[in-house]
Amino acid sequence: MSADSNHPKDHAGETANPAVDGTELIRFDHVTKRFGTNTVLDSLDFTVSSGKHVTLIGPSGSGKTTILRLLMTLLKPDEGTIKVGGEYLTHEEKGGKLVPAGEKHIREVRKNIGMVFQQFNLFPNMKVLRNITEAPVHVLGMEKDAAEERARELLDLVGLTEHLDKYPTQLSGGQQQRVAIARALAMRPQVLLLDEVTSALDPELVAGVLDVLRDIAHTTDITMLCVTHEMNFARDISDDVLMFDAGRVIESGSPEKIFTEPEHERTREFLSAVL
Numbered sequence: 322m323s324a325d326s327n328h329p330k331d332h333a334g335e336t337a338n339p340a341v342d343g344t345e346l347i348r349f350d351h352v353t354k355r356f357g358t359n360t361v362l363d364s365l366d367f368t369v370s371s372g373k374h375v376t377l378i379g380p381s382g383s384g385k386t387t388i389l390r391l392l393m394t395l396l397k398p399d400e401g402t403i404k405v406g407g408e409y410l411t412h413e414e415k416g417g418k419l420v421p422a423g424e425k426h427i428r429e430v431r432k433n434i435g436m437v438f439q440q441f442n443l444f445p446n447m448k449v450l451r452n453i454t455e456a457p458v459h460v461l462g463m464e465k466d467a468a469e470e471r472a473r474e475l476l477d478l479v480g481l482t483e484h485l486d487k488y489p490t491q492l493s494g495g496q497q498q499r500v501a502i503a504r505a506l507a508m509r510p511q512v513l514l515l516d517e518v519t520s521a522l523d524p525e526l527v528a529g530v531l532d533v534l535r536d537i538a539h540t541t542d543i544t545m546l547c548v549t550h551e552m553n554f555a556r557d558i559s560d561d562v563l564m565f566d567a568g569r570v571i572e573s574g575s576p577e578k579i580f581t582e583p584e585h586e587r588t589r590e591f592l593s594a595v596l
């Protein structure tokens with residue numbers, strides 16, 4: 322696998338992308354999300370700095386996937402604001418006032434965000450190469466040749482160069498998920514959202530996908546926000562772990578702190594059930 326990826330780090334360990342300088346990339350301010358009478362996120366505040374890998378952990382139903390879906394604008398918050406790259410995702414400024422964001426504004430901010438889902442969601446009627454080039458060509462307006470060159474680099478990164486001419490159904494679940502990762506990176510997002518990306522895989526295919534993500538985490542400067550039940554993976558790649566319970570962050574810190582010296586009783590209970 323090649324180390325050439327989203328924004329490769331240079332030899333001095335500095336990032337090659339001037340946009341990635343540790344500044345705040347994601348900001349949730351007092352975000353509340355309800356489904357009927359169920360308050361899933363309760364005035365949630367958190368930030369993610371650019372270039373960091375942050376993992377969300379917590380019991381089932383604690384609101385982790387809801388956070389990713391809000392960032393993808395698949396859901397809207399009932400209260401509060403979300404910013405990505407300094408721009409409001411949920412709102413836009415018009416005439417000095419903050420108003421609900423329009424479709425055009427949302428599309429622009431969303432270009433900075435890529436997501437890999439539990440179910441790979443590839444286009445079944447397109448071969449692997451075209452699955453990866455489709456959005457760069459049609460959404461970003463990239464030249465087809467340049468998009469294909471980039472797709473080949475990404476297929477090398479995810480170890481699938483020899484499969485570019487196959488349809489998704491001709492690949493294993495693990496291979497399909499690696500195509501989905503390449504497809505998300507092809508849009509050169511600043512942040513990659515990973516939602517339980519190995520949950521739908523047969524156990525023997527999980528390690529291959531996690532190895533690819535480890536490689537991406539360690540060789541690129543992309544920001545990652547990850548929901549996973551794979552605690553060893555979370556420990557390996559995370560700069561920060563956020564422990565959720567009942568729609569709030571109850572504890573956060575380095576993986577060493579959270580996994581070895583959790584302060585909160587709920588964190589200890591959760592970890593003893595999953596580790």
Ligand SMILES: Nc1ncnc2c1ncn2[C@@H]1O[C@H](COP(=O)(O)OP(=O)(O)OP(=O)(O)O)[C@@H](O)[C@H]1O
Binds near residue numbers: 356383386
């Ligand atoms: N579209 C929806 N309509 C109604 N309720 C929803 C919807 N989406 C999520 N919920 C509810 O919101 C709560 C949080 O769901 P979410 O998927 O964010 O939790 P999670 O922490 O990711 O859980 P898991 O680890 O099981 O995936 C759950 O109680 C869920 O049933």
